[in-house]
Amino acid sequence: MFKQTQFNKRKQLRFRRWSRKGYAIFVSRHYEVIMSECTASVSSGFLPKTKSIKKQMLSVSQLEEKVLSGERLTEEEALWLALHAEKEALYAAANRIREHFCGNKMDLCTILNAKSGKCSEDCKWCSQSAHHKTNIQVYDLVNPQEAFQQAKHNEAAGAHKFSLVTSGRAISHHHLDKLCKIYSDLKKETPKLELCASMGLLDREKMQKLVETGVKNYHCNIETAPSFFSELCSTHTTEEKIETIRIARDLGMGICSGGIIGMGETMEQRVEMALTLQELEVESIPLNILNPIEGTKLENQSPLTDEEILTTIAVFRFVNPKAMIRFAGGRNLILHIQDKALKAGINAALIGDLLTTIGSKGMKQDIEDFKTAGFDVARSN
DSSP states (O other): OOOGGGGGGOOEEEOSSOOHHHHHHHHHTTOEEEOSSEEEEEOOTTSOSOEEEEESSOOHHHHHHHHHTTOOOOHHHHHHHHHTSOHHHHHHHHHHHHHHHHTTBOEEEEEEEEEBSOBSOOOTTOTTBTTSOOOOOOBSSOOHHHHHHHHHHHHHHTOSEEEEEEOSSBOOHHHHHHHHHHHHHHHHHOTTSEEEEEOBSOOHHHHHHHHHHTOOEEEOOOBSOHHHHTTTOSSSOHHHHHHHHHHHHHTTOEEEOOEEEOSSOOHHHHHHHHHHHHHTTOSEEEEEEOOOOTTSTTTTOOOOOHHHHHHHHHHHHHHSTTSEEEEOTTGGGSGGGHHHHHTTTOOEEEOSOOSSSOOSSOHHHHHHHHHHTTOBOOOOO
8 A cells, every 4th residue: 555645745647638547547546647627636545535626728718718719619628618617607608708709689580380290200309200109290281371370470579580390301392382482472471580491401402492582591400419310310311411501501591500409419429519510600509408209219318407408508609609509499398597598608599389399488478588688689670
């Protein structure tokens, strides 16, 4: 056994990378192990049972300054924030980054489920997949009058954007022509609403039709980290989604793309998703929280903790400082921490009822809540 006096004469070892096993071996011999992000002195059983960790090369304030100066975080820096940063400091810094780049504007979008169910894709989370037996409404295409009424209601309530969303791998030409007619009429009937679409993996010809009709933004979630996507879906790939995003971008459309957290991915994979969206320069990032639906393959998935959710929001803000980080599906699960989330990087929201689940507390209440939190919800146009 080593003598206790050796603790005061411990040697230093410096590592850029380390393993838990290697770390444990060296600290048990009273070396001071210095990693790239921290230094830790850990005593063995016969020494005082204390552990002191001090920031060595990274700190929340240092990384905040880096982002505010216009630099991008590295993967290692983003991981450090997710795994090691003090949480309240992380959330507060993410809020300051949001204020610096985006001010207090809150972007408000709404959606209408324009085609529901019978989807050929096997996404494990989705109640609209034909591979699952769920209790959802199934219909071929929304009635145009219903779309007009919903859009007018949303415009009057104060929404900024309105999107038609369809189930399936990609909307057919036949259905697309009908939906484009709805969009043409909406431009006249609801001039204050910016029109958006979410219609699957569209090719350039179909996307061009939407552009010519007046659709400004296209939504196509990457859903999760590229390294994890194949665990959740086998009928299409992340690469196909990215190609769809690039087609929309090439045609001048704004891009809305995010994902769902809580599907079994690791925090490291959430960071990977954030970095992928950074590389794609996505302007609007909806962060959905899995709301397990009976009949889907993820119906028994364990929920994330409040801390995991807030940490994910804050890290997404650090990695995508100028983006709209958007409340989306599953917000009804986190209403008890909504105020904290609004101070951890959020500056946009999907309001009203969603595709197959309820939204939060109603559009008017949402808007009042955002005003109370200090956000400006007025339309830009």
